[in-house]
Amino acid sequence: MQPVVTEDQVPQPSPIEPPPRGKAGLRTNLLRIGVSLVVPVAAAVGIYYAGTVLLDADSNRVVVVVMALIVGVIGVFALYYGMDWVVNHLPERHRDFVRPFAFVGPAVVILAVFLLYPTFNTIVLSFQDRLGQEWVGLDNYIAIFSNSETLTAIRNSIAWVIVVPLFSVLIGLAFAVLADKLGRKGEAISKSFIFMPMAISFVGASIVWKFVYSFRPEGFGEQIGLLNGVLTGLGAEPIAWLQQEPWNNFYLMVILIWLQTGFAMVILSAAIKSVPEEIIEAARIDGASEVQVFRNVTIPSISSTLVVVSTTVIITVWKVFDIVFVMGGSRFGAPVVAERMVTEFFTNRNSGVGAALAVVLLVAIIPLMIVNIKRFREQEETR
Amino acid sequence: MTATTVERSQPIITKTPPSRLSRILERWPIKLALFIIVILWVIPTLGVLLSSLRPAALVNANGWWTVFTNPGANEWTFENYRTVLTSEGFGNAFLNSLSVTIPATVIPITVAAFAAYAFAWMEFPGRQWIFVTVVALLVIPLQMALIPLLQLYVRFDLNGTFPAVWLAHTGFGLPLAIYLLRNYIGSLPSSMMESARIDGATHFEIFTKLVVPLSVPVLASFAIFQFLWVWNDLLVALVFLGGEPKVRVVTLALRDLNGSRGEAWHLLTAGAFITMALPLFVFLTLQRYFVRGLTAGSVKG
Numbered sequence: 219m220q221p222v223v224t225e226d227q228v229p230q231p232s233p234i235e236p237p238p239r240g241k242a243g244l245r246t247n248l249l250r251i252g253v254s255l256v257v258p259v260a261a262a263v264g265i266y267y268a269g270t271v272l273l274d275a276d277s278n279r280v281v282v283v284v285m286a287l288i289v290g291v292i293g294v295f296a297l298y299y300g301m302d303w304v305v306n307h308l309p310e311r312h313r314d315f316v317r318p319f320a321f322v323g324p325a326v327v328i329l330a331v332f333l334l335y336p337t338f339n340t341i342v343l344s345f346q347d348r349l350g351q352e353w354v355g356l357d358n359y360i361a362i363f364s365n366s367e368t369l370t371a372i373r374n375s376i377a378w379v380i381v382v383p384l385f386s387v388l389i390g391l392a393f394a395v396l397a398d399k400l401g402r403k404g405e406a407i408s409k410s411f412i413f414m415p416m417a418i419s420f421v422g423a424s425i426v427w428k429f430v431y432s433f434r435p436e437g438f439g440e441q442i443g444l445l446n447g448v449l450t451g452l453g454a455e456p457i458a459w460l461q462q463e464p465w466n467n468f469y470l471m472v473i474l475i476w477l478q479t480g481f482a483m484v485i486l487s488a489a490i491k492s493v494p495e496e497i498i499e500a501a502r503i504d505g506a507s508e509v510q511v512f513r514n515v516t517i518p519s520i521s522s523t524l525v526v527v528s529t530t531v532i533i534t535v536w537k538v539f540d541i542v543f544v545m546g547g548s549r550f551g552a553p554v555v556a557e558r559m560v561t562e563f564f565t566n567r568n569s570g571v572g573a574a575l576a577v578v579l580l581v582a583i584i585p586l587m588i589v590n591i592k593r594f595r596e597q598e599e600t601r
Numbered sequence: 602m603t604a605t606t607v608e609r610s611q612p613i614i615t616k617t618p619p620s621r622l623s624r625i626l627e628r629w630p631i632k633l634a635l636f637i638i639v640i641l642w643v644i645p646t647l648g649v650l651l652s653s654l655r656p657a658a659l660v661n662a663n664g665w666w667t668v669f670t671n672p673g674a675n676e677w678t679f680e681n682y683r684t685v686l687t688s689e690g691f692g693n694a695f696l697n698s699l700s701v702t703i704p705a706t707v708i709p710i711t712v713a714a715f716a717a718y719a720f721a722w723m724e725f726p727g728r729q730w731i732f733v734t735v736v737a738l739l740v741i742p743l744q745m746a747l748i749p750l751l752q753l754y755v756r757f758d759l760n761g762t763f764p765a766v767w768l769a770h771t772g773f774g775l776p777l778a779i780y781l782l783r784n785y786i787g788s789l790p791s792s793m794m795e796s797a798r799i800d801g802a803t804h805f806e807i808f809t810k811l812v813v814p815l816s817v818p819v820l821a822s823f824a825i826f827q828f829l830w831v832w833n834d835l836l837v838a839l840v841f842l843g844g845e846p847k848v849r850v851v852t853l854a855l856r857d858l859n860g861s862r863g864e865a866w867h868l869l870t871a872g873a874f875i876t877m878a879l880p881l882f883v884f885l886t887l888q889r890y891f892v893r894g895l896t897a898g899s900v901k902g
Contacts, residue, residue: 282763283699287704290704291707294711295711298711299805315725317723319725321719321723321804322719322720324716325713325716326716328768328775329772329776331772332746332768332775333738336745336747336748336750337741340746340749343749392634393635396631399631400631408635411639411643412638414643414646415646416829416884417829417881417883418646421835421855422833422876424859426873428859428869430645439661440662440663442660442665443664444644447664479642484892488892533740536742537744539836544835544856556742559744560747560836563748569748572747573748576747577745579744583740583741587737587740591733591737
């Protein structure tokens with residue numbers, strides 16, 4: 219792994235040749251110090267100027283877009299280039315030790331600041347009051363499990379986590395199996411229709427479906443929502459879909475099923491295609507019907523993929539917030555945990571209960587995290 | 602690879618090919634079932650698209666399906682898009698979304714690619730357990746980070762700025778990016794790396810001239826992921842950028858429009874389509890990479 223590279227083979231990226239074995243002349247040393255001072259100062263000034271433009275909301279939009287591109291795209295690469303330059307100018311015996319940290323360092327710092335520290339801090343905040351000033355012990359958790367609204371949210375979230383993955387995986391699997399029997403072109407086209415909603419935001423999807431469920435009370439004109447249009451067309455009474463407790467939960471789940479089925483379908487389809495044709499042919503020759511082949515050959519071969527897909531969908535569903543938030547579900551008895559968390563913290567300004575709800579979200583996911591790590595460890599051993 | 606499978610499977614298939622008629626009969630119910638599902642999946646979006654192109658009076662008078670049932674009575678217009686883009690601020694929001702999304706896609710990819718290279722091809726203390734931490738962080742709910750990060754941003758006066766959102770998205774996207782890229786970069790042949798080292802290339806040169814060009818497929822598929830995720834995000838933008846018309850992104854603009862004019866369907870449909878247009882375009886043109894990335898991440902294992 220550690221290749222042997224002799225000094226003269228290392229190309230120098232800068233015009234200033236560091237003399238071998240670190241015995242530099244005075245002039246070179248001064249130059250080196252000069253450059254290493256100028257580069258960070260110039261970078262700092264540049265970043266400061268770009269920062270004032272980007273941080274100022276009144277700046278011209280187009281300038282901001284261009285600045286964003288420059289800072290985001292070139293700036294980040296310049297950071298690594300600069301670090302590499304610095305490493306190359308370290309005393310040689312330190313270089314090999316320091317270099318990997320120049321590569322992983324930024325990632326580790328970002329993960330620590332943006333994920334690790336907040337996770338621990340959220341756990342701490344969940345034991346403090348609404349402003350994070352005093353310790354309140356388990357009060358926030360007691361509040362969660364005694365408040366009828368959050369209890370409803372937990373009940374609803376559990377229903378979401380069961381219903382949405384079940385339907386998206388079942389429909390996705392059925393579609394993948396059936397589309398597999400079409401010609402190449404027909405398969406690709408029909409699949410991209412199912413897959414398309416994956417590109418749509420949860421907010422966008424919510425609006426799309428709010429239109430489908432749209433309801434006008436008596437005397438407010440013709441029904442323009444598709445479902446009520448169909449109902450009235452058949453001579454039935456229109457329904458205020460999104461206000462029908464507890465069924466409105468399911469009407470909201472439909473939105474996420476619509477979004478997630480494509481994901482399940484694509485991955486299951488790839489898994490089905492990777493089942494060796496010989497096994498399937500052999501089963502057919504042994505007289506198995508198509509249904510038997512599917513049940514006894516295909517399903518066992520793709521079982522691990524089924525598990526992966528289901529867990530991925532479950533995690534997405536568990537964290538869903540936008541749909542209920544945009545559709546105002548919590549007003550009509552359809553809140554979910556992730557949505558409560560944002561409402562408590564952001565709208566009600568209660569960081570204690572908000573943090574406790576976030577911890578509830580996390581705790582439910584910890585088993586999956588452990589499974590993930592185990593799976594990773596096993597993969598590493600077989601690598 | 603294909604050649605060997607064909608060779609091996611040839612002696613096995615001894616069944617006579619089914620006749621044309623029976624094949625058509627067999628396929629017909631399948632085609633019908635698929636057609637029904639496709640229609641169910643497409644109709645909601647179709648309704649939005651058609652409504653966004655109809656005049657306000659017609660959108661409110663009757664359902665969008667009258668376009669098909671009574672085409673003579675229909676008119677088409679771009680007026681809704683004009684209104685939404687200008688007076689409802691979606692034009693500005695579109696630019697804001699671009700300013701958020703492009704750096705929030707490029708930064709995590711760059712950071713993750715360097716880290717992934719180090720995890721795969723460099724020796725350093727803590728390499729194993731840092732990577733295990735990354736795997737653990739894969740499933741941490743975003744909600745866990747919101748409150749402390751907001752407090753941090755408020756303290757440093759960063760809240761409501763673009764860099765605040767870039768960094769947040771970078772942090773949230775990084776575990777998956779590192780994981781995917783490391784799996785891919787780690788599977789590049791080690792003989793290639795070693796000969797590059799023997800030829801005198803530094804790690805930095807190997808990375809930029811060898812690893813990055815070879816990793817274009819996985820970089821592209823993660824880029825599409827992250828692009829769609831950031832563009833479609835509401836939560837991070839809501840908390841760290843806020844709803845000020847100057848900085849708000851398209852998803853927030855759409856939510857605000859839904860809040861203020863929740864029954865103005867001619868505007869809501871146009872607004873919804875504006876937020877969907879770019880991701881749909883990116884998705885349909887780069888679908889190949891996206892699918893490859895998805896399957897690479899999940900089928901293994």
